[in-house]
Amino acid sequence: MASESSKPEGRQRQAAGSSPPPAPRPAPAEPMAAAAQVPDSEARYRELFESTGDAIMLLDESGFVECNQATLQLFGYTSKDAFLRRHPSEVSPPHQPDGTDSRTAAEMRIAQAYRDGVARFEWVHRRADGTDFAADVLLTCVLLTDRRMLQAVVRDITHTKDIEQALRVVQEELEQRVEARTAELAAANEQLRCEVAERQRVEEALAFERFLLDTLMQHAPDYIYFKDRESRFIRISRALAEYFGLREPSEGVGKSDFDFFDADRARQYLADEQEIMRTGTMSVGKEQDQVQPDGSVTWMLTNKVPLYGSAGDILGTFGISRDITRRKLAELQLQEAKREAEAASRAKSDFLANMSHEIRTPMNAIIGITELVLDTPLTEAQRDYLKMVRDSGESLMTVINDILDFSKVEAGKLELQQATFNIREVLGDTLKSLALRAHAKGLELACHICPDVPEWVVADAGRLRQIVINLVGNAIKFTDAGEVVLDVSVEQLRESEVRLHCRVTDTGIGIPEDKQTLVFRAFEQADSSGTRRYGGTGLGLAICSRLVSALGGDLWVESVVGQGSTFHFTVNLGIATAAPERRHHVRRARMEGTRVLIVDDNATNRLILEEMLRNWHLPAQVVASADDALTALRTAYERGEPFDLVLTDANMPAVDGFTLAERVKQDQQIGSTVIMMLTSGGRPGDVARCEALHVAAYLLKPVKQSELFDAIALALGITAAEEPAEVAPSAAPPPRPGLRILLAEDSLVNQKLAVGLLEKFGHRVDVVGDGRAALAATESNQYDLVLMDVQMPELDGLEATRAIRARERHRGGHTPVVAMTAHAMKGDRERCLESGMDDYVAKPIRAQELWDAIARVLPSPPPS
Amino acid sequence: MIDWSAALDSTGGDEALLVDVIEAFQEEAPRLMENIRQAIAAGDTVLLHRASHTLKTNLLSLGAADSGQTAFTIEKLARNQQLEGTDRLCHTLETALPGIYDELNQYVRQRRGAR
Structure with missing residues (x-):
């Protein structure tokens, strides 16, 4: 101061x-x-x-x-x-x-x-x-x-004071500025420190990245490389360097595949990489073999990828190859083993097919000849023995067929054939073929197909038939009294497909619960004790089970011991898009309004018959006994609404169908009622009794819908000239003798043989040598049957049949044609049926086969 | 050379019919052989196929299985339009047929004698 x-x-x-x-x-x-x-x-x-x-x-x-x-x-x-x-x-x-x-x-x-x-x-x-x-x-x-x-x-000191003041202000300002500057410095310092830390972190991360990359390139067993646009190596992994025979990976830099591989291979790699760079797409999983300098072959699995720069430009390629020689060799060995296994499997199938032929041919001969001998005069004992021979032969055939079928299914050789068929006809015929066995045991055999099941379906009819035969056959085998019923209903219906639920119900011995899964296994039966009551291979249900799966369905069983079993199965069937035209309409219209009385003691049959009639708009009354039937007939007559038709079972307790017919015919008032008889058949004299009683029709149970329809139409006199007859009516009793037959066959030997056999059956035979002559002969003559060789000069059997069928389309009628063919190859049967033939027999012709074929296409005409 | 049981099976056990069939065969077989020879010479596989097919069936009907197989082989080759090897097979057939004819003749003679 x-x-x-x-x-x-x-x-x-x-x-x-x-x-x-x-x-x-x-x-x-x-x-x-x-x-x-x-x-x-x-x-x-x-x-x-x-x-x-x-x-x-x-x-x-x-x-x-x-x-x-x-x-x-x-x-x-x-x-x-x-x-x-x-x-x-x-x-x-x-x-x-x-x-x-x-x-x-x-x-x-x-x-x-x-x-x-x-x-x-x-x-x-x-x-x-x-x-x-x-x-x-x-x-x-x-x-x-x-x-x-x-x-x-x-x-x-005013001035001094002012200066002091000014100085103080300046000082304060200075101090503030220093303070601010210090803060700025501190902030800058902090930022710098952070930047340094960040930089350090990045460097550490980079170092780690480099460490990883180096580790990869140094120690990965895969061959890794980077190449420039000229496909020169930029960097290669140590494994690749070693593969190339280099001491250090760096020695590979600047070199190309041409320095290490033969020129062709290197050119190929170069082309691959140029393509990758051109398209920008990677090539993944390419397997290539490489021949080593020592001549050994190695296999490489290579992925090549375009190498993009940060600007998105392609700098070259990079790739990873892996030595897959061991895997590849194993794979090749596997393929070889598979080929061998397939060859072995083929050989086995061929063997089986041959065996089948080798066994079946002599078995057919044994059975056929035995039948022929049975037709000759014999002592009772001889007849019994020969029947045993025939029955044993037949069961042996069944066993062989089962085993062959099973091995075929097991080998995955099951081939399903798609064909359009009428399911009611096929199932009806199938049950008919089993009727004899059922009726022999006194069993009722019935077939119920719900009205909503489509008429025409597409599937393998043969297999469906096989399943039904097996299940129904089993049911018959294991049932001693009561009935066996096949019931078919729709589970699911779609536009082009239907899933059917089929039930085979019996009143047989039943299957214990613990055996219910066992029965579907191969070679198993519910009763596996040493003393089996029931024969068979035990393959039937195993085959069925596989067939059902092949048809897209399931097979299962419900059973109560002592009450019976129900085998269920489902199948998927196609619905025929262009179903063959139904020919019933005209007759059905004329049939409508006919009053029918159904008489049957079996409730299942009553239901089935009633439902069939209802489908055709025929009002039916149903009774369970002959007595009730007579009462119903009389009551109706008195009411002024008499029945037009009685559909009666032949075999009923108390009063049977024949007695009922007798009483009706004797009655003044109701005697004119048309009577149709349904029978289990087999009893001699039934036909004669029916004719004596003027019974209008005599039908074997289980009756098919179409058969019943035709029979009713016939019995009521409703003919339909405007409609062609139904194709191929069902098989039943043996063909009547005395047929007029045309044989079209170019071989002299076969002509002699066939004519000889046919004349033995009592038929008249015309012989022509080629298809053209056959066409001419059928033009000028009415034949019951044409036997047609498939292979003939001029016009072969298939073409001739087509021509005959074409003609029939204009003129009506239907002449059954049976083919004779030596091809016996798969597809032959189909080709024959396609051309319009009704059946076929294999050549060389055997007596029995010929007889069977004729029986199939020409059953007995309905009684009239 | 001939399986007589098979032959009889064809005729349902009818010996007389078998004799007729044998006679027909003896008439037809040489003609078929001639057809086969011509067809091979002309390279006509259609004719060769048909003739060998018929001959095969005839031979099998009469129980001559071996020759039937030979004819069948020719038939298969012809169906594939293949002529190579057919001449050798044709020769095999030609060599075998006389033996078959003899055996058949013997049977026919026996049958006639029996009558």
């Missing part, structure tokens, strides 16, 4: 120096005790007092006693008189900046100066014009003529 105040003091001094010297005044007092001892010191003091630029005053407790000129100037007073005698507080504002009362503060400072000899402080004075100024005040105690007084030196 002292040094800083020296400058304005200096300036004041100069300013004071330029002003006039203070007016001569009497010496106010000795300025100092020491000075007072010097005689001229008072003068000197006075001079000093006036000449100095500082404002100097002398004062005591009461106020200013003396002052110099500078004082008057400083305080703005024009004369000493106006200034002197004033108390210092009177030339001050009432209060000092610290709020103290100026009078009190001044007195305190004065007191302090007297006590201490000196006091220095800052003070705010007020000029005469009322303005204030800050001042530095130095009070010094002086002795003046033995009187203690105070000398005050007052310096205006």
Whole structure:
């Protein structure tokens, strides 16, 4: 403060120096005790007092006693008189900046100066014009003529203050700036530190990436490489370097496949890579063999991928190859083994097929010849023995067929043939073929097909038939009394497919629950004890089960021991899109309204018959006995609505069908009712009794829908000249003798043989040598049957048959044609049937086969 | 050379019919052989097929299984329009047939004698 105040003091001094010297005044007092001892010191003091630029005053407790000129100037007073005698507080504002009362503060400072000899402080004075100024005040105690007084030196420090203030502001600003700058620096520092850390982290990550890549390239057993656009290696893995015979991977850089592979292979690789770069698509899983320098072959599995730069441009390719030689060799061995296994399997199948032929041919001969011998006069014992031979032969054939079938199914050789057929006809015929066995045991055999089952379906009819024969055959075998019923209903019907649910229900011995899964296994029967009551291979159900799966269905059984079994199976069948036109419409329309009475003691049969009739809109009444039937007939007559037709079972307890017919015919009122008889057949004399009783029709159970329809139409005299007859009526009793047959056969030997056999059966035979002659012969003559060799000169049997069928389409009628073919190959039968033939026999012709074929296409005509 | 049981099987055990059939065969077989020879010479596989087919059936009907198989082989080759090897098979047939004729004749003579 002292040094800083020296400058304005200096300036004041100069300013004071330029002003006039203070007016001569009497010496106010000795300025100092020491000075007072010097005689001229008072003068000197006075001079000093006036000449100095500082404002100097002398004062005591009461106020200013003396002052110099500078004082008057400083305080703005024009004369000493106006200034002197004033108390210092009177030339001050009432209060000092610290709020103290100026009078009190001044007195305190004065007191302090007297006590201490000196006091220095800052003070705010007020000029005469009322303005204030800050001042530095130095009070010094002086002795003046033995009187203690105070000398005050007052310096205006307003400027000093301002500068101080300015300095302070500058300082503060500076400090703020320093602070801000420091903060900036700290922030920058922090950022830098973060950047350094980040950089370090990235470097570490990069180092790790490089470590991984290096590890991959160094230690992966796969051959890895990167190539440039010219397919030169940029980098290769150590494994690849070793494969190339290089010491270090770096030696491969800049080289190409041409340095390591033969030129052809290298060119191929190059082409592959160029293609990859051109299309930008990778090549995955390519397997290639490579011949090693030592001649051994290795196999490589290679993936090649385009190498894209960061800008999306293709820099080259990279790839990974793996040695798959071991896998490949195993694969090749496997293929070889598979080929061998297939060859072995084929050989086995061929063997089986041959065996089948080798066994079946002599078996057929044994059975056929035995039958022929049975037709000759024999003693009763001989007949019994021969029947045993025939029956044994037949069961042996069944066993062989089962085994062959099973092995075929097991070998996956089961081939399904899709053909359109009428399901009611096929199932009806199938059951008919089993009727004899059922009826021989006194069993009722019935077939119920729900009306919503489509008529024409597409499937393998043969297989379906096989399943039904097996299940129904089994049911008959294991049932001693009661009935066996085949029931067919729709499980699911879609536009082009139908899923049928078939049930074969019997009232037989049943299967214990613990054996119910066993029966579907091969070579198993529920009764596996040593003394089996029932024969068979035990393959039947196993075959069925597989056949059903092949037809897309399931086979299962429900059974209660002692009550019977129900075998269920489902099958998926196609619905024929262009079903052959039904020919019933005209006759059905004429049949409508016919009143029918159904008489049967068996409830199942009653249901089936009633349903069939309902389908044709024939109202039927149903009764369970002959007595009820007579009552119903008479009641109806009296009501004026007599029955037109009685459909009666022949075999009923109490009063049988024949007796019923007899009583009806004897009745005056109802005697004209048409009677149709349903019978299990087999009993000699039944036909004769029917004819004697004027029974209109005599049908073997289980009766087919179409058969019943035709029989009713016939019995009611509804003929339909406008409709052709149904194709191939069902098989039943032996064909009548005395048929007129045309034999079309070019071989003399076969002509002789066939004619000989046919004439033995009592038929008349015309012979032609080719298809054209056959066509001419059928044109001019009416034949009951044509036996047609398939292979003939001029016009072969297939073409001739087509021509005959074409002609029949215009003129009506249907002459059965049986093919004779030596091909016996798969598809032959189909080709024959397609051409319009009804059946076929294999050549060389065997008597029995010929006889069977004729029986199939020409059953006995219905009784009339 | 001839399986008489098979032959009799064809005629349902009728020996008289068998004699008739044998006579027909003796008339037809030489003609078929001639056809086969001509067909091979002319490369006519259609004729060859038909003739060998018929001969095969005839031979099998009479129980001459071996020669029947030979004829069948010719038939199969002809069906594939293949002539190669047929001449050798034809020769085999020609060699075998006289023996068959003899055996058949013997049977016919016996049957006639029996009558």
